[in-house]
Amino acid sequence: MANTDAVSVRVFSLNCWGIHYLSKHCCQRYAMIGDMLCKEEHDIVLLQEVWSEKDYIFLKKKLACSHPHSHYFKSGVIGSGLAIFSKHRIHDTFLYRYSLNGYPYMAHHGDWFGGKAVGMAILNIGGLIANVYVTHLHAEYSRENDSYLPHRVVQAWELQHFVRHTSGGADIVILGGDLNMHPQDLGNRLLRSYTGLRDSYLETAKFDGCENGLTLIAENPFINKKELVPFEKGIRIDYILFKGSSKVDVSCVSMSTTKGFVPDQPFPYSDHEALTAELRMESHALTETVRDMQSKQDPATGNVAELVDIVTEARTEVKVGLHCAERMRYTATRIGVMGLALLCLELAIAAVPWLAMGTEQPFPRTSFYLLAALCFAILATTFLLYIFYTMELKSLQGAEDQMRLAVGSLQEKLRGFPLAQPNNVQQRPPEGEAEQ
Amino acid sequence: MANTDAVSVRVFSLNCWGIHYLSKHCCQRYAMIGDMLCKEEHDIVLLQEVWSEKDYIFLKKKLACSHPHSHYFKSGVIGSGLAIFSKHRIHDTFLYRYSLNGYPYMAHHGDWFGGKAVGMAILNIGGLIANVYVTHLHAEYSRENDSYLPHRVVQAWELQHFVRHTSGGADIVILGGDLNMHPQDLGNRLLRSYTGLRDSYLETAKFDGCENGLTLIAENPFINKKELVPFEKGIRIDYILFKGSSKVDVSCVSMSTTKGFVPDQPFPYSDHEALTAELRMESHALTETVRDMQSKQDPATGNVAELVDIVTEARTEVKVGLHCAERMRYTATRIGVMGLALLCLELAIAAVPWLAMGTEQPFPRTSFYLLAALCFAILATTFLLYIFYTMELKSLQGAEDQMRLAVGSLQEKLRGFPLAQPNNVQQRPPEGEAEQ
Numbered sequence: 001m002a003n004t005d006a007v008s009v010r011v012f013s014l015n016c017w018g019i020h021y022l023s024k025h026c027c028q029r030y031a032m033i034g035d036m037l038c039k040e041e042h043d044i045v046l047l048q049e050v051w052s053e054k055d056y057i058f059l060k061k062k063l064a065c066s067h068p069h070s071h072y073f074k075s076g077v078i079g080s081g082l083a084i085f086s087k088h089r090i091h092d093t094f095l096y097r098y099s100l101n102g103y104p105y106m107a108h109h110g111d112w113f114g115g116k117a118v119g120m121a122i123l124n125i126g127g128l129i130a131n132v133y134v135t136h137l138h139a140e141y142s143r144e145n146d147s148y149l150p151h152r153v154v155q156a157w158e159l160q161h162f163v164r165h166t167s168g169g170a171d172i173v174i175l176g177g178d179l180n181m182h183p184q185d186l187g188n189r190l191l192r193s194y195t196g197l198r199d200s201y202l203e204t205a206k207f208d209g210c211e212n213g214l215t216l217i218a219e220n221p222f223i224n225k226k227e228l229v230p231f232e233k234g235i236r237i238d239y240i241l242f243k244g245s246s247k248v249d250v251s252c253v254s255m256s257t258t259k260g261f262v263p264d265q266p267f268p269y270s271d272h273e274a275l276t277a278e279l280r281m282e283s284h285a286l287t288e289t290v291r292d293m294q295s296k297q298d299p300a301t302g303n304v305a306e307l308v309d310i311v312t313e314a315r316t317e318v319k320v321g322l323h324c325a326e327r328m329r330y331t332a333t334r335i336g337v338m339g340l341a342l343l344c345l346e347l348a349i350a351a352v353p354w355l356a357m358g359t360e361q362p363f364p365r366t367s368f369y370l371l372a373a374l375c376f377a378i379l380a381t382t383f384l385l386y387i388f389y390t391m392e393l394k395s396l397q398g399a400e401d402q403m404r405l406a407v408g409s410l411q412e413k414l415r416g417f418p419l420a421q422p423n424n425v426q427q428r429p430p431e432g433e434a435e436q
Numbered sequence: 437m438a439n440t441d442a443v444s445v446r447v448f449s450l451n452c453w454g455i456h457y458l459s460k461h462c463c464q465r466y467a468m469i470g471d472m473l474c475k476e477e478h479d480i481v482l483l484q485e486v487w488s489e490k491d492y493i494f495l496k497k498k499l500a501c502s503h504p505h506s507h508y509f510k511s512g513v514i515g516s517g518l519a520i521f522s523k524h525r526i527h528d529t530f531l532y533r534y535s536l537n538g539y540p541y542m543a544h545h546g547d548w549f550g551g552k553a554v555g556m557a558i559l560n561i562g563g564l565i566a567n568v569y570v571t572h573l574h575a576e577y578s579r580e581n582d583s584y585l586p587h588r589v590v591q592a593w594e595l596q597h598f599v600r601h602t603s604g605g606a607d608i609v610i611l612g613g614d615l616n617m618h619p620q621d622l623g624n625r626l627l628r629s630y631t632g633l634r635d636s637y638l639e640t641a642k643f644d645g646c647e648n649g650l651t652l653i654a655e656n657p658f659i660n661k662k663e664l665v666p667f668e669k670g671i672r673i674d675y676i677l678f679k680g681s682s683k684v685d686v687s688c689v690s691m692s693t694t695k696g697f698v699p700d701q702p703f704p705y706s707d708h709e710a711l712t713a714e715l716r717m718e719s720h721a722l723t724e725t726v727r728d729m730q731s732k733q734d735p736a737t738g739n740v741a742e743l744v745d746i747v748t749e750a751r752t753e754v755k756v757g758l759h760c761a762e763r764m765r766y767t768a769t770r771i772g773v774m775g776l777a778l779l780c781l782e783l784a785i786a787a788v789p790w791l792a793m794g795t796e797q798p799f800p801r802t803s804f805y806l807l808a809a810l811c812f813a814i815l816a817t818t819f820l821l822y823i824f825y826t827m828e829l830k831s832l833q834g835a836e837d838q839m840r841l842a843v844g845s846l847q848e849k850l851r852g853f854p855l856a857q858p859n860n861v862q863q864r865p866p867e868g869e870a871e872q
Contacts, residue, residue: 071841074834075535077826091845093838094597097535099511115830120601161530165556168604365802373809380816390513394551398510402529405507409527 005283007126008253011200012042013176013240015136015272016049017222018081024222025267030055032262033269034062037085041066042276043125045085046134046176046240049270051114056083069123073134076101076115082134082177084121092122096162099395100151102138104388111138111148118159120166128248128281131170133163135177137187143230150321152180153314154399156187160194161402171248172281173197175241178272183236186317189310193303197241200252200277209257212236215273219260222271240277253278308410315403322396329389332382339378346371441719443562444689447636448478449612449676451572451708452485453658454517460658461703466491468698469705470498473521477502478712479561481521482570482612482676485706487550492519505559509570512537512551518570518613520557528558532598535831536587538574540824547574547584554595556602564684564717567606569599571613573623586757588616589750590835592623596630597838607684608717609633611677614708619672626750629743633677636688636713645693648672651709655696658707676713689714744846751839758832765825768818775814782807 016033017023037045037059045067050056056072063070067085071093074080080095096118102111118135137155138148146152156179167173175197181188183199191197201213210217217234218225228234244250257273350368353360452469453459473481473495481503486492492508499506503521507529510516516531532554538547554571573591574584582588592615603609611633617624619635627633637649646653653670654661664670680686693709786804789796 071837074830074837076830077823079830089845089848090841092601093841094601095535095834096532099531099533115827165528165530165602166604168602168606170604366805369802369805369809373805373812376809376813384820387513391551394510394512394515398531401507401510405526405529409525412525 005126007128007281009044009125009130009174009279009281010040010042011044011046011174011176011240011242011277011279012037012040012274013046013134013238014048014270014274015178015238016047016055017270017272018049018051018055020052023271026055029267029269030058032265034059036262036269037063038066040276041087043087044123044130044132044174044176046132047083047085048134048136048178049081050083051078051081053079059083059085071119071121073117073119075117077113078110078115080115080117080119081136082117082119084119084132084134086121086123086132088123088125088130090121090123094120094166096120096158098137098155098158099398100154100392102148102151105385109139109141116155118162120162122170125172125281128171128283129169130172130174131163131167133173133175133177135159135175135179137178137180139180147324150317150324150396153187153190153317154321154396156181156190157314157318157399157403160191163191163195163197167195171245171283172250172279173243173245174279176239176275178238180237186310186313190314192241193307193310195243197243198252200240200242200255200275200279201236204252204255204277206254207256209255209275210234210259210273213255213257215257215275216271217260217273220268220271220273221260222268238272238275240275242277242279244281247283249282249284251280251282253280304410304413308407308414311403311407311410315400315407318396318400318403322393322400325389325392325396329386329393332385332389336379336382336386339375339382343372343375343379346375441562443564443717445480445561445566445610445715445717446476446478447480447482447610447612447676447678447713447715448473448476448710449482449570449674450484450710451614451674451706452483452491453706453708454485454487454491456488459707462491465703465705466494468701470495472698472705473499474502476712477523479523480559480566480568480610480612482568483519483521484570484572484614485517486519487514487517489515495519495521507555507557509553509555511553513549514546514551516551516553516555517572518553518555520555520568520570522557522559522568524559524561524566526557526559530556530602532556532594534573534591534594535834536590536828538584538587541821545575545577552591554598556598558606561608561717564607564719565605566608566610567599567603569609569611569613571595571611571615573614573616575616583760586753586760586832589623589626589753590757590832592617592626593750593754593835593839596627599627599631599633603631607681607719608686608715609679609681610715612675612711614674616673622746622749622753625746628677629739629746631679633679634688636676636678636691636711636715637672640688640691640713642690643692645691645711646670646695646709649691649693651693651711652707653696653709656704656707656709657696658704674708674711676711678713678715680717683719685718685720687716687718689716740846740849744843744850747839747843747846751836751843754832754836754839758829758836761825761828761832765822765829768821768825772815772818772822775811775818779808779811779815782811 018026020026053072060070063085067087069086069090071084071090073082073095075095075097098116101116102109104112116136116138118133121132123130123132138152140146163175179188213236214234215236215238218228218232242250255277257275258268261268350363353362454462456462489508496506499521503523505522505526507520507526509518509531511531511533534552537552538545540548552572552574554569557568559566559568574588576582599611615624647669650670650672651674654664654668678686691713693711694704697704786799789798
């Protein structure tokens with residue numbers, strides 16, 4: 001059955017900017033999004049920042065006919081903000097919550113409360129198994145002084161791990177979402193090189209949308225132009241990525257983005273531009289051996305050396321994060337110790353008049369209690385911070401360990417060491433028995 | 437190549453009970469464990485409760501010759517306690533942290549601080565790809581009144597999800613660890629039915645160990661016999677599970693456990709018994725179509741009805757957990773509101789003499805500050821608890837949503853609705869195109 005079956009799939013992705021009371025015209029925009037999705041009837045709709053479950057339920061009702069299958073991924077305090085709507089039956093879902101996602105005390109950035117994650121849904125599209133991923137990584141608030149960079153790199157690392165390990169049985173893989181990374185950013189290179197995922201904007205045969213595929217543009221009325229500096233025209237941080245398998249070839253037929261406005265509407269759908277990609281999947285048959293080899297082979301085999309460089313770069317970034325987290329934990333410990341010392345000092349000062357049986361002036365009672373309350377507040381806060389930074393350190397160390405292992409494994413590959421491939425069975429005597 | 441290659445693998449699993457200062461003879465026991473592992477030379481060693489990284493490093497040095505490859509999984513505040521040592525190269529590792537894992541304020545139980553997780557390592561054993569999992573679920577402190585049951589059920593649910601979705605490319609799957617569940621417990625049935633994993637104790641051709649395969653036994657000198665009641669002889673909560681694939685048949689040749697003591701040693705390795713299983717893997721070739729069908733088919737297809745019952749039971753348990761978490765969050769909110777009311781009342785009482793310009797007796801200053809400090813402490817604590825319970829609720833709701841989806845999907849299967857199988861391509865017109 002060579003190239004007999006061709007299936008076409010339209011994928012939509014949008015960061016909905018659904019923060020009630022903070023995002024402008026939230027309800028009206030959701031109504032607009034619902035109308036458009038109902039009309040456009042994309043096969044797969046991947047939404048981010050649907051922070052309120054009520055909005056998800058609103059869309060679910062609105063799209064009941066066009067997209068009968070949907071899933072809302074719950075995580076963190078507010079939720080993950082991730083939702084998927086599909087024309088095709090969703091057979092299974094799975095959520096991976098990133099181990100690092102900002103700091104709870106940076107409440108004005110809010111990322112920590114969102115419980116950023118990657119959601120997976122397994123669909124059956126025309127008899128093919130499609131693993132569809134939707135994700136939203138930690139925002140970049142300052143490009144020059146990006147204190148969240150190690151967190152975002154670890155998120156990208158975990159994302160590529162999750163996609164690689166869970167897509168073993170898939171015929172096609174589709175990933176959409178707001179990666180909060182420019183096309184050549186470290187995390188993006190890590191993700192694409194490791195997984196072999198292809199960028200629909202770069203691969204498309206036909207493109208209609210913003211210049212350079214930008215998805216956060218100066219023309220969008222919801223955008224504060226100052227925040228885009230030094231990228232005056234805008235940045236590209238939203239993506240639809242895809243790859244096929246040994247059985248299915250996938251190509252991007254066309255791709256489009258909105259352009260900062262919606263015809264006949266007073267404002268755009270969101271502060272981000274919406275992405276639509278049309279993917280064409282063609283099944284083909286291969287001989288058993290070739291298929292085995294292809295399916296087990298790392299898609300990145302061809303550029304292992306480049307991958308070693310990227311992982312090494314990521315490891316350096318994680319080490320910077322480790323250094324920062326260690327310093328923060330040290331600071332928290334030091335302040336905690338100072339709080340404890342202050343409490344001891346206070347108790348000692350208060351004890352002196354008591355021991356001197358009234359010959360000394362007593363410690364003013366009000367000041368005593370106020371100071372004690374301050375000390376306890378310092379101790380409680382620093383204790384919580386210590387626990388939080390310890391967890392951050394463990395996650396960073398874990399990622400660094402995995403990266404070291406990965407570099408080692410890749411270097412073995414470069415040296416020509418045979419890696420896990422089932423066809424090795426025939427070439428080599430069984431290791432297990434030999435070593436018993 | 438029918439039944440040409442046979443590889444044998446010896447797998448070891450032990451909960452090391454490595455809590456320094458609390459566990460008895462911790463250092464001596466690690467030395468004993470190291471000596472034994474060095475001598476026995478198992479192919480794969482799966483350890484749990486290695487809480488201190490120093491102990492892992494001690495074992496790593498000791499096993500440098502016998503087990504040159506190892507990985508320590510970091511997570512949570514203390515760590516996940518999970519470690520793997522292997523004679524075969526570890527190509528990749530991945531960690532999934534369970535979304536629910538007890539409560540931080542239950543510090544005497546300590547599970548929350550451990551960051552319970554499932555660690556995966558991909559090995560190449562005699563040319564076969566082995567996905568090896570090591571895990572440790574939340575402990576059961578009281579069987580009659582087990583407030584952690586919903587958490588453990590969600591952990592088992594996430595574990596089966598993780599194993600199923602990540603083992604797509606594996607030739608064999610091995611899972612070892614302390615599941616903290618009896619053989620017929622809900623979580624255990626959920627895990628085994630969904631993944632198709634087989635219990636080496638039940639499958640073994642030859643067994644040498646404790647009666648009924650018990651792994652927490654009354655004869656072990658570290659065990660408090662009162663805690664085992666009503667299971668006087670002990671319980672079986674540690675497992676080595678395995679399954680093959682469409683290409684490899686796996687069988688358990690022999691299995692053994694320690695029996696509460698170690699010959700020529702003053703005490704056993706741990707409060708748990710150690711498990712050793714010898715697995716025999718035989719590669720075989722199948723026709724392409726049969727392989728495709730087997731690899732894509734759910735191992736549980738045969739007993740879908742049973743699976744529906746199990747998932748429904750699990751869903752009920754998760755709903756109980758949801759109800760509890762909602763009640764706890766409501767209690768926290770109520771106490772918080774009471775703290776706020778108390779603060780307002782205090783401020784009002786203090787304001788009266790001030791407004792009456794000295795005609796009323798003033799609020800004693802010390803009492804004022806003490807009461808205010810108490811109010812703030814209540815507000816801060818209930819705020820943190822509110823956030824924690826909200827996160828718990830989100831995770832429970834997420835699991836419940838997935839379970840509802842799973843039951844729906846299984847029921848469709850029962851009704852004979854065609855599920856995702858690549859060979860459907862030939863039988864049906866491509867859905868995607870028809871719906872465009």
